[in-house]
Amino acid sequence: MCGICGVRRFGEEPITPEQIRILLVGNERRGIQATGIATQQMDGSVQVWKMDEPAGRAVMDPGFQEFLDGNLKEDTLCVLGHTRAATKGATVYPRNNHPMWDEKVAVVHNGVIHNDDFLFNDLKLTRVAETDSDIFRAILSSEGFTRKGITTLNRVVGSAAIAAVSTEHPGKLLLARSGNPIVLCATENHLIWSSEKQPIYDALRPFYKKWGIWMRKMKVDCGFNNMPNDTAWLIGDAPLKDQVGDDTWVEWHNIFKVANYFTAAKYDVHNSYNARWSNDHRGKKAVVIRCTNVKCKCWLELSPEMRGNLEKLRCEQCGVMLKRSE
Numbered sequence: 119m120c121g122i123c124g125v126r127r128f129g130e131e132p133i134t135p136e137q138i139r140i141l142l143v144g145n146e147r148r149g150i151q152a153t154g155i156a157t158q159q160m161d162g163s164v165q166v167w168k169m170d171e172p173a174g175r176a177v178m179d180p181g182f183q184e185f186l187d188g189n190l191k192e193d194t195l196c197v198l199g200h201t202r203a204a205t206k207g208a209t210v211y212p213r214n215n216h217p218m219w220d221e222k223v224a225v226v227h228n229g230v231i232h233n234d235d236f237l238f239n240d241l242k243l244t245r246v247a248e249t250d251s252d253i254f255r256a257i258l259s260s261e262g263f264t265r266k267g268i269t270t271l272n273r274v275v276g277s278a279a280i281a282a283v284s285t286e287h288p289g290k291l292l293l294a295r296s297g298n299p300i301v302l303c304a305t306e307n308h309l310i311w312s313s314e315k316q317p318i319y320d321a322l323r324p325f326y327k328k329w330g331i332w333m334r335k336m337k338v339d340c341g342f343n344n345m346p347n348d349t350a351w352l353i354g355d356a357p358l359k360d361q362v363g364d365d366t367w368v369e370w371h372n373i374f375k376v377a378n379y380f381t382a383a384k385y386d387v388h389n390s391y392n393a394r395w396s397n398d399h400r401g402k403k404a405v406v407i408r409c410t411n412v413k414c415k416c417w418l419e420l421s422p423e424m425r426g427n428l429e430k431l432r433c434e435q436c437g438v439m440l441k442r443s444e
Contacts (some may be wrong), residue, residue, distance in 0.1 A: 119148055119203050119228060119229070119230075120202050120226075120313075121148030121312070121313045122145070122281055122311070123141040123142065123144075123145050123198075123200075123311060123312040123317060124141070124281050124311055124312075125196065125197050125308050125309070125310050126195070126196045126291050126309040126310075127195055127196065128307055128308065128309065129306060129308075130307065131306070132191070132194065133308070135186045136324040137322075138190070138197055138199060139177045140320050140324065141310075141312060141318070142177055142201060143177060144312070144314065144318075144321070145312060145314065146172050146173040146174055148201055148228070149200075149202040149203035150172040151170065151172075151202050151204045152168060152170045152202035152215040153168065153171060153173045153176035153177070153199075153200070153215075154166065154167060154199070154215050155167055155168075155200070155217070156197070156224035156226075157189045157190060157196070157197050158194070158195050158197075158224075158288075158289075159189075159193070160193050160194075160288075160289070162286075163285060164284075165189045167182065167185040168216065168217070169215075170212070180413055181413075198217055198224060198226050200216035200227075202215055205230050205249075206248060206249050207249035207250075213247045214247045214249050216251065218246070218247055218251055218252050220246045220255060221285075222259050222285050223255050223282060223283075223285075223286075224284075225255045225281070226281050226282075227278060227280045228278070228279040228280075228313055229279060229298045229377075231274055231275065231278065232275050233273075233274065233275045234249075234250040234251075234253040234274075237257075237273060238256065241256075241257070243256040243257070243260060244256065254271065254274075254278070255282075258292070262286060262287065263282070263284060263287045263290055263352055265370065265372055268294070268372045268373075268374055269372075271294070271350070272374060272376060274376040276376055276377065277298050277376065277377040278294070278295065278297065278298060278374075278376055279295040279297075279298035279313065280293070280295070281300075281311065290352060290353065290355055290369075291353040293311065293345060293351045293353065294351070294374040295345050295346075295348075295374070296348050296374050296375050296376045297347070297376070298377070299313055299345075300313065300344070301313070301314060301315045301318060301343075301344055301345070303340050303341065303343075304340060305339065306339070309353070311345070319338070322335075348373060348377075349371055349373065350371065350372045350374035351368050351371045352368070352369045352370050354367050354369035411438040413436075414433060414438065
């Protein structure tokens, strides 16, 4: 299992870095092998950052702060977050970590899919990652955030909770769940979601300084609800009038039913990270080299003929010697 989270802004109040950090760290116990986020701006553009580290480490990385400084703006419309417990696709390769991304659709997924290989072949879709989750990215990229796309998604077999944004559908957010949970929270200006309730509650109660003393709110003005199972919602880019005359941002909802069963996550965080990481990197055909410069951290998959000259290999970006990560 994994953890998904995110914030969609509706009013003038911006999404804050503290909210994103707390949501990610709060979902860390659901997945400790990689962390990632995607931001969408008012013009529909999407930016993605991910790292093969637990959320607690990732949010302290200089690259994470640099990404937020450049892409989390006052008018940023939406942020998706993910903490990964890998089932298919080694985390050492960034393409396998969430958000799944093809320069058009960014999607985060919690769950396990069993027929992704079959669907890629049957629907003639192209992979950009080895993961089972990539089938959601491929279908949404091909058919868009449409009812037809959801109908095709219903061919998936497994369990899923997903959140997605697309450069071709500016301002729209797709939320869907079948089997795996999504907890929803509404404030005056934000829609917040998470695989668990507590990270949302914590994100709405960040510590702040008052007269030089650290304080924390006891209560927050918000409403909680569990997203209905076996449904998909498209949150639109503008309010609509519903049948009783109230404003609604849900353009449509549809049946999304892929789960025949649900297996609860096992939270074995502190004792298993090194073992999982070692197993994830063992026996790979490619050798992965990572830069020792923490501000650079580029990576390179080495071909067999390059492996004999590791001591001479330097980073093309910063010139620092590279090292093996497996």
